[in-house]
Amino acid sequence: MRLNKIEKIAEAVLFASGEPVSAARLAQVLECDIPVAYSVLDRVRDHYEEQDGAVEILVLNDCYQMVTRELYAPHIRAALEIKRNQPLSQAALEVLAIIAYNQPVTKSFVEQVRGVDSGSVVNTLVERGLVEENGRLELPGKPVAYITTSNFLRCFGLQSLEQLPTLPSENDGEDAGENEIEGQVSFDEQTGSDRMAMAAQLK
Template identity: 45%
Template structure:
């Protein structure tokens, strides 16, 4: 293993959180292609050796994480409670935000047809959603987006990996037609 690989491994291990590619390139003094190659070589070696951890890529960052297949044993060893599964309402809100971000709570509620403030607050508390500014309209409502924790929770490295969701498009069209009918 060369020195750059060791440095990358050490940084990712010590961080415990995602580290942005730009920061890694700057600190290691390498370009994007070299970084991707180093990270892939490390990931491949961990896979070949069946190590208890792996390197994952999350959009524009990398993180060292324990392997999913060892999660139950790791939780028992660390006496960490399993995170509760998400409710149907939470999954619905996450889907709307993931596919249409950034969005306001009003937009979410318009699509769902129900008050979603508690669900949004719970997802903010869980770190799956985050505020990312305010809309430049009267009242300046908060706008929301998904987080790297969302990507990790659903084992994807970027939003581009989300499957096409025609149901969301149909739901939007249905709400728009209902609004047009109510306005007539």
Template identity: 40%
Template sequence: MEFNELKAITEGLLFASGDEGITIKQLARVLNIPEQTIEQLLEKLKYDYNNTERGILLMQSHDVFHLTTKPEHSPYFKRLLETPQTARMSQAALETLAIVAYQQPITRTEIEDIRGVKSDRPVQTLMARSLIEEIGRKEGSGRPMLFATTKDFLTFFGLTSLEELPPLPEGIDTDQLEQETDLFFEKFTEHMDDTDYK
């Protein structure tokens, strides 16, 4: 296989690895070539990104390599997030997101019990935006899927951990599901209004 073809495949593997990134050992195993060749491929990619008008960079964090956007382009990414087409979510989606954030891990049925309505579409919307994800199945009858928030959720709302979520008032009666939903939604939207990613 030619060097340029290997470089193209390496670039694709870096892209496919996403935020998790990929190591030289992993690349060498997948491509079935020596690690020294992988190092040369990565150096060539790094050179290409740094010396042409490209929108991405090759970053290295310890032994892990991943692609990222150029810092000088960040105002445009912020603007993208602020456009109504990409940033606006329905009240149902925000309400569902707040419930998942405070009650995770949680099943779709449990979400619907709290909201009082079917939640298939809001859950699909949140998964499509990578704000929630499936993390396994609950023990018991039917083994329903469990949902939780993602790393993108934290990034989107400017949080470093779930501990930074605004606290709910003490003494919530969890049996009063309608009131609980209102509290979730109110607190969550208040926090969203305090972030730059409205």
């Protein structure tokens, strides 16, 4: 498959951005309709799949991102002397699970579920690019709402939030305490090579 001029423009935008690019944004660049932009991006993605090279195009919700394949992560890390980030703490994993399954949520909601102060943990997740602010909720005091990011999807090998593991039913969690969450996640923030293995119980 050879890319036409418009597809090469999309390829250049993805390469130069380094961040997820939405179909809506590309549609503005190409001066075309959003469905057309999706079609162009999908063709670019198929092109890289066909080439089976060191680069691939990931789909993250309605965004596309050009990345190196995880197979080459150790070599890239060695060449650039990149150190693995410290793994997330159990508290961070619990907070991340709560936000992922209930977003948008406030810090107070997270603290209500966990039963302990969680403000600093939420801030840590924001610093690591896994969670971000998403406006304010129409509640007393208009608290800040938090949602997961495209980086969260990339790190856990998900294309969208619909691919999150299904939560156990209430019957499965009869023995869980009120406002409890138990989670376990395998995580590699640098390369996204590990996949989410999350088991959570909310009641």
